[in-house]
Each structure stands twice: as C-alpha cells, then as structure tokens.
Amino acid sequence: MTRNAETARLLYKVGAVFRILEGDTFRTRAYFNAATAIENLSDPIEDLYSKNNLEGIPGVGENIRRYLIEYIKHGKVRHFESQFKKVPAGMFPLMDIRGVGPITAYKIAKKFHLNDASSAGEKLKKILKQGRITEIEGFKERTESKIRKALEVKAGGKQRLLLAEALPVASLFLDYLKQSPLIIEAEPLGSLRRKLPTVGDIDMAICSQKPGEAMTYALEYPEIAHVITRGDKVSHVKLRSGYEADIKNSLPNQWGSLLQHYTGSKFHNIKLRTKALGKGLSLSEYGIRKGKRLIDFSTEEDFYKFLGMTYIPPELREDHGEIEMAVDSSLPILVKESDIKGDLHIHSDFDFPSSHDIGSTTLTSILKQADDYKYEYVGISDHNPKYTDLSDKEKEKILTKRRDYLLREFQSYEKKVKKRTLKLLIGLEVDIRPDGKRALSDKLLDTLDYAIVAIHSSFNLSVKDNTLRILDALDHPKAIILGHPTGRLLNQRDSIQADWDKIFDYCKSNNKIIEINASPSRLDLPDDLIMEAGKYGVKFIINTDSHNTSQMEFMKYGVWQARRGWAGRSQIINTLSYQKLQSVLNLEK
DNA sequence: GCCGTTTTCGGCCCGACTGTTTTCAGTCG
Numbered sequence: 001m002t003r004n005a006e007t008a009r010l011l012y013k014v015g016a017v018f019r020i021l022e023g024d025t026f027r028t029r030a031y032f033n034a035a036t037a038i039e040n041l042s043d044p045i046e047d048l049y050s051k052n053n054l055e056g057i058p059g060v061g062e063n064i065r066r067y068l069i070e071y072i073k074h075g076k077v078r079h080f081e082s083q084f085k086k087v088p089a090g091m092f093p094l095m096d097i098r099g100v101g102p103i104t105a106y107k108i109a110k111k112f113h114l115n116d117a118s119s120a121g122e123k124l125k126k127i128l129k130q131g132r133i134t135e136i137e138g139f140k141e142r143t144e145s146k147i148r149k150a151l152e153v154k155a156g157g158k159q160r161l162l163l164a165e166a167l168p169v170a171s172l173f174l175d176y177l178k179q180s181p182l183i184i185e186a187e188p189l190g191s192l193r194r195k196l197p198t199v200g201d202i203d204m205a206i207c208s209q210k211p212g213e214a215m216t217y218a219l220e221y222p223e224i225a226h227v228i229t230r231g232d233k234v235s236h237v238k239l240r241s242g243y244e245a246d247i248k249n250s251l252p253n254q255w256g257s258l259l260q261h262y263t264g265s266k267f268h269n270i271k272l273r274t275k276a277l278g279k280g281l282s283l284s285e286y287g288i289r290k291g292k293r294l295i296d297f298s299t300e301e302d303f304y305k306f307l308g309m310t311y312i313p314p315e316l317r318e319d320h321g322e323i324e325m326a327v328d329s330s331l332p333i334l335v336k337e338s339d340i341k342g343d344l345h346i347h348s349d350f351d352f353p354s355s356h357d358i359g360s361t362t363l364t365s366i367l368k369q370a371d372d373y374k375y376e377y378v379g380i381s382d383h384n385p386k387y388t389d390l391s392d393k394e395k396e397k398i399l400t401k402r403r404d405y406l407l408r409e410f411q412s413y414e415k416k417v418k419k420r421t422l423k424l425l426i427g428l429e430v431d432i433r434p435d436g437k438r439a440l441s442d443k444l445l446d447t448l449d450y451a452i453v454a455i456h457s458s459f460n461l462s463v464k465d466n467t468l469r470i471l472d473a474l475d476h477p478k479a480i481i482l483g484h485p486t487g488r489l490l491n492q493r494d495s496i497q498a499d500w501d502k503i504f505d506y507c508k509s510n511n512k513i514i515e516i517n518a519s520p521s522r523l524d525l526p527d528d529l530i531m532e533a534g535k536y537g538v539k540f541i542i543n544t545d546s547h548n549t550s551q552m553e554f555m556k557y558g559v560w561q562a563r564r565g566w567a568g569r570s571q572i573i574n575t576l577s578y579q580k581l582q583s584v585l586n587l588e589k
Numbered sequence: 590g591c592c593g594t595t596t597t598c599g600g601c602c603c604g605a606c607t608g609t610t611t612t613c614a615g616t617c618g
Contacts, residue, residue, distance in 0.1 A: 018590090026601060030590035061591045099607080101616050142608060190618085203618090229617095234605055236617090246618080248605095261603085266618070273602040278594065284603055 002494065004038055004045050007071065010080065011035035011064070013092050016102035017083045020091075028102070033059035036266070043528070046072050047463075047497070058267065058319070090114025093121050098150045098228075111136050125151070153228065153238055159491055160198040161243060164520030164557060167192070169241060170202050176221050177206055182214045184252055189262040194314045195560035197523040198490055201244040205258055211249040218247050254286050256297035260304075261285035267319035268312075275323065276307060315563040320531070334563040335542075337556050339575040343370070344379030344427060345452060345483065345515065345543030346552070350405050352398045353390060355431055355439060356383040356456060361549040363409040369549045371422055376578045379425035380406055381452050387431065387439040396444060399428075403447075423578050425449040425585075429483060434458040434465075436472030438479060445478045450585050452515065452543075454483030459496050466498040474512050480585060481541060482507070484517040484524040492521070500529055504536040513573055513584070514538055516565075518558025519545045530565020539584070541573050 015031030018024055037059045038045060048054050049072050054065050067077045091109035094100050100108075112127055114120040127133060128151070133144040161169075170188045177186040187193065189203035208214035212232050219227055219235060228236040228244070235247045250258035261269065261284065273283045282289040287296050288306060297303040301311045309326035313334060316322040325331045346366055347359030363380065370378045382402070385395045403426055410424045427450040431439035438445065438453060445451055453473040461469070473479060482503075486495035507514055514533055517524045522545070525533065530540070542558035544551055562572060569575045573584050 015590095024590090027590050029601075033591080059591070063590060099616065103615065138609070140609070146607075229606060231606055234618095236606090262618085264618080266602090270602055275594090277602080282603080286604090 002044070004041055007045055007068065008035040008039040010071065010077075011038065012095070014080050014083065016092070016095060016105070017087055019102040020087055020106045021083070030059070030061075031064070034064050044497070088113065088115045089117045090120030090123070093117050094124060097147065097154060099146055100150070107136050107139070108133070149228070153244075160200055161202075162490055162520050163192070163195060163197055163199060163523075163560075164554075166199045166202055166243075169239070169243060170204070173202065173204060173221060173223070173245070176223075177204065177218060180214065180217045182208050182210055182217055184208060185255065187259060189246070189248065189259070190264055193259075193263045194265065194317060195557075195564060197520075197526075197561065201246065202239070203246040203248070203262060205248045205250060205255075205262060207250050207252055207255045207258075209252065211251060215247065215249050248285075250285070253296040253298050256299040256301070256303045257283075257287045258285045260297075260300050263300075263314050263317060265318050268317040268323070271319045271323050272307070281307075313563065315560060316566065318564075320566075332566055332568045335559055335567055335569045335572050335575065337559045339569045339572070340373075340375075340542065340555055340559065341576065341578075342375045342377035342379070342423075342574050342581070343544050343546070343552060343555060344377075344425060344450070344481070344541060344574065345381050345429070345517070346378060346546045347382050347429075348380045348406065350382060350402045352382075352402065353386045354383045355386050357547060358382060359547045363406055364413050365549045366546075366552070367410065367413045367422060367424075369552050371417070373552070373555075375422065377423040377425060377581065379427045379450065381427040381429045381450075384428055384430045384440045387433070392441055392444070395440070396447075399444060399447060402426075425587075427451060429454055430473075430479070431456050432469055432473040434461065434469065436469035438473050438476070442476060445476055448478055449587060450480050451476075451478045452481040452483040453479045454485075454515075455487050455496065459487050459493065461496070463497045463499055466496050467502055470498060470503055471506055474506065474510070477586060480511075481513045481515055481543075483515045483543075484519075484522050484545070485514060486524050486526060486529070488522065488524050488526070490521050490523065495524075495526065500532060501536075504533045504538050507533070507538045508536045511539075511584075513541050516540050516542045516558050516562050516567075516572075517545050518542055518554045518556075518561065519551070520554060520557050523557060523561045525561075525565070527561060527564035530562060530567055534566060534571060538571075539573050540567060540571055543574075 011031045012035045015028040019028040037057050054068060070077045087106060088109040091105040094105035094108055114123055128148050133139050134141060170192055174186050177183050183206050185207040187205045189205050191199040192202060206214050206218055215232055215235060223240050224237045225240045226238055228238060233249050237245050239245055248258060248262050276283050287294050304311050310329050310331055312322050312326050348363050349359050349361055366378060385398045406426055414420055426448060428448050429452045432453050432455045433439055474482060488495040514525060542562055544554045546552045573581060
C-alpha cells in the first residue's frame with residue numbers, strides 16, 4: 001500500500017469511529033472526503049508536506065492538516081489512537097466488504113468480540129458458517145446471505161483494470177445492448193468515460209422509451225455471471241470475466257442529465273451542485289429542479305448551457321478548475337486524435353544486441369500503418385546497443401548497419417507505393433544511467449536525427465539523484481525528448497521520485513520535449529504532471545512506444561491522457577507539419 | 590470537520606437500492 005493509500009485508510013477509520021461514537025454523519029463525511037481526496041492525489045503526501053503544499057488538498061482543513069502532519073512525522077496520531085481504543089479493532093477490515101459500512105461492521109465486531117483486525121475476516125467466515133449473524137438484533141437471514149454473497153464476490157475480485165483492458169469488455173457489452181430495438185442509445189459512464197488510465201468497474205448507461213423492459217434485456221446479457229442488485233433504474237452485476245458493472249437507465253428526455261450525473265467525477269458533481277444550490281437550483285440525474293419544476297435535458301451540452309457554462313469534456317471533470325473556466329468560457333481547446341501527424345517512438349525489428357527488447361514488425365508494415373493513419377512522419381527509436389560488452393567501434397558499426405537497413409527498406413517502400421509524402425526519422429531510445437550518463441557516446445549521438453532519453457533502471461534513487469540524472473542526460477543537443485518520464489507501470493510500479501518543477505523549468509528554458517507515452521500500461525506523464533508542466537510552457541510529444549504495428553493504435557490513449565492534463569494542440573509537437581517539426585528538433589534541412 | 594457569489598455560523602449533493610418495517614437507516618456511487 002502506498003503512503004497515500006495508508007493515510008486515506010487511516011482517515012476512513014477515524015470517520016467510521018466518529019459515526020459510531022457520536023453518530024455525527026457530517027463529521028464522518030468530512031473525514032471520508034479528506035480520505036478520498038488523499039487517495040486521489042498523485043503526488044505522495046509527504047512530498048506535499050515537505051513543499052508546504054498540504055493547504056491545496058480539497059476537504060483538508062486546519063484540523064485534519066494538523067493530524068496529517070503528526071502522522072507524517074511520527075507514524076501515528078495520538079488523538080486517533082485514543083479514539084480507536086473505544087471500538088473493537090476487528091470492525092475495520094469488515095468495512096472492506098461491499099454493503100458493510102461502519103455501523104454494520106461495529107455491530108458484528110461488538111457482538112462477537114472481534115478485537116483483533118488481522119483475525120476478524122476469518123472469524124466472520126466461521127460465524128457465517130454457524131449461521132450466527134442473526135443473533136444480532138435487526139439482522140435476519142437476508143442480511144446474512146447478503147454478507148455471504150458479498151464475501152464471495154470479493155474473493156473473486158480483481159484489481160483495477162487498465163483502460164485498454166476495460167474498453168474491449170465495455171465495447172462487447174455495448175454491442176449487445178445496441179442490438180435491442182428497445183435501446184435507443186448506450187454509453188459507458190464513470191471513469192471509463194473520463195478516460196482514466198485505470199478503472200474500477202464498467203458502468204453503462206442505456207436510453208429507452210421503456211426503461212423497465214430495457215433493463216430486463218440488459219440483465220439477460222450472457223456474459224453476466226450474476227446480478228448483485230437489481231432495480232428498474234440501476235442494477236449492479238458481476239460479469240463472467242470477474243469484473244463488476246453498473247447499468248443505469250434513462251428516458252430519452254433525461255438522457256443528458258443521466259450521462260452528466262454518472263460520468264462524475266464525484267468532486268466535479270459536488271462542486272457543480274453546490275454552486276447551483278446557490279442559485280436555487282437542485283441538480284440530479286433527472287434534470288434540474290427549479291422550485292417545483294423539473295427541467296429535462298436530452299443532451300449534456302444543454303445541461304451545462306442551462307447552468308451558464310460551456311460544455312466540459314468528460315476528461316476534464318475532476319474539479320481542477322474546469323467549472324470556473326466553463327463559466328468564463330475560457331476552457332482550453334484540447335488536442336484531438338485527428339491533430340496527430342506522426343509518432344516518433346516506434347521500435348523496429350532490426351536485430352542487434354540491444355539493451356532492451358526489439359520490435360517485432362518490419363519497417364514496411366510500420367510505414368504502411370503510418371500511411372493508413374495519414375501521418376506525415378514516423379520516427380524509429382530502437383533501444384541503444386548494449387552499454388557494456390560492446391566497444392564504441394562495435395556500437396558504431398551496429399548503428400550504421402541499422403541506418404542502412406532502415407533507409408533501404410524505406411526507399412523500397414516508397415518505390416512500391418509510388419509516393420514520397422511520408423518522412424522517416426532515425427532516432428534512438430537511450431538509457432539514462434543511474435549517474436546521469438547517457439548509454440551512448442556523444443559522437444554516436446550526433447549520428448542520429450534525435451534521441452529519446454529515458455530511465456530503465458535504478459528507479460528508487462532519491463529525489464535529488466533522479467532529478468540530477470535526468471537534467472544531466474538531457475544536456476546534449478540531440479537528447480531532446482524525455483521518454484516515459486516517471487517510469488511508472490500501472491498496477492505494477494510506482495513513479496520515480498523527482499523534483500518535477502525543476503525538470504519542467506529546465507525543459508522550458510532549453511527547449512526539451514516531454515513525452516506523453518501512450519502505452520496503456522504507462523500513460524506517462526501522469527495527468528496532473530502534464531497540467532503542471534503545461535503551466536511552465538513545456539512542449540510535449542505523444543508517442544506510442546510501439547513494439548509492433550498493432551500497438552500504433554495506442555495513440556488514442558496518449559491523446560486522452562494529454563486531454564486529461566488539459567493539453568491543447570499547440571502544446572504537442574507531433575501535431576506540427578514535418579517542416580515545423582524539423583525546426584523544433586533542430587534538424588538540418 | 591469543512592467552508593463561503595445568501596456565510597466565520599450553519600449548512601453540508603442527491604437519489605437508488607436493500608432490508609426490516611409501514612417511514613426509515615445504512616450503504617453506495
């Protein structure tokens with residue numbers, strides 16, 4: 001568990017205790033809100049603390065901030081510890097079960113003396129087996145079976161899905177839904193629609209004149225393993241693939257309100273509704289209530305327009321200032337997939353002693369794919385030759401051979417298609433060594449059109465060392481792109497620690513380009529850092545890092561990621577024409 | 590406990606679904 005997740009969990013626990021001890025739902029909500037906000041931070045909370053930035057966390061006020069500082073400094077909070085002693089510790093793990101909140105967990109833990117967090121789960125299973133849950137007042141057989149079912153679902157649960165794993169699952173579901181004449185429209189919702197790099201479950205909206213019948217049809221989807229909750233308006237199911245899905249239902253005249261409501265994010269909606277309340281308007285998935293009148297919205301555009309705002313693209317709906325800017329009509333015009341004119345991070349199948357994996361498809365098929373996408377240029381950037389084991393002479397030989405091979409293939413492709421529109425650039429992805437040296441000599445670097453420098457080892461260095469090694473590695477005219485900057489692998493490896501302000505400042509001053517790596521398991525730079533870099537005026541390039549031709553379609557994930565970071569076309573250099581790109585990369589004509 | 594285009598006091602997004610009761614509490618997103 002990351003430090004942020006641990007901190008969030010602590011606050012959830014405290015909130016739960018206040019719910020039990022004082023019945024104060026608002027104080028509980030305050031702690032839960034703070035916990036959610038910290039969970040969603042992408043900077044580690046200790047970094048914010050050391051930069052004196054804790055004030056910026058929404059929902060964290062003076063009191064919680066003080067407790068957080070105590071927690072960061074000492075690993076615990078005295079006030080919290082004394083509160084925890086007043087409830088059985090076994091209640092907390094029970095709250096991880098769907099449908100079990102603070103009060104249910106407390107009642108179970110209290111009744112059966114679950115005073116130890118580590119054994120509470122096993123003890124609960126035993127109690128369920130013996131059918132003893134009904135000994136608690138107000139708990140009948142249905143509650144018992146609900147908890148039992150939730151435990152089964154939890155046991156078969158999976159971690160968050162990559163967006164690229166979720167979209168195909170969603171798309172099959174959409175195909176099924178759209179087959180029915182009852183269903184006029186179907187759309188993904190939630191984090192899937194906001195294009196978060198990972199999503200928790202697969203939410204679907206359906207639009208029908210006969211919502212009840214449409215829901216019945218949706219629940220007959222053969223991929224549904226079982227229905228967890230079922231309603232005319234909302235149902236929750238578990239798919240055979242192990243993933244959970246929500247299905248929401250709407251009439252056509254309320255379709256816009258429904259999409260808006262369930263696309264979220266939660267923070268975006270809370271801000272929107274709080275602001276609307278000030279004008280005497282109450283927002284819901286059914287529309288906007290003004291006094292006794294409910295106003296319908298069949299499109300989201302009309303919904304936002306009624307509130308005096310321009311349309312806010314789903315990728316921006318995180319309460320990062322988009323609501324205020326939509327009121328002023330000052331939202332940025334975001335980059336689109338059709339703006340992209342090339343991809344400079346593609347690995348070819350040229351076979352040599354490479355420091356990392358080589359690509360698996362020929363240059364010809366890469367060029368053909370690029371032509372299909374109507375690109376103006378592609379750049380091949382294989383990994384550098386092995387750093388050790390090879391002499392500089394041998395490396396030079398390899399790189400010359402590679403250049404000859406690529407040019408020969410390129411010319412033969414041009415002849416075949418009888419046109420000369422697509423341009424080829426020959427680059428290289430060069431390792432940043434732990435000490436900041438590049439894994440290629442300056443002399444060989446000069447033979448390239450450009451180099452992408454990137455970290456591939458020693459991810460756990462200090463903030464200072466990582467910052468220094470990145471700045472050192474960029475200090476050469478050909479080392480112009482910083483590849484997958486944080487090195488994160490979603491669900492697998494955290495981002496490196498570095499002083500990003502310093503790096504962005506350097507990039508802006510020295511015309512270095514930051515890569516937004518579109519590989520679905522990377523999506524690196526993270527969205528909040530894209531926003532941060534954007535404030536410095538740094539330019540980006542969206543690259544796929546393709547190791548075979550089929551991965552070139554990942555460009556759309558990079559574009560979505562850029563949009564989540566508020567990036568417009570003018571900030572992305574691979575929206576430029578080839579001529580302008582040459583000047584950005586300092587290429588001789 | 591948080592927070593401010595009715596505010597430093599007095600509200601706190603909004604509604605669905607479930608279970609146990611018949612008007613509501615708990616949980617979820």
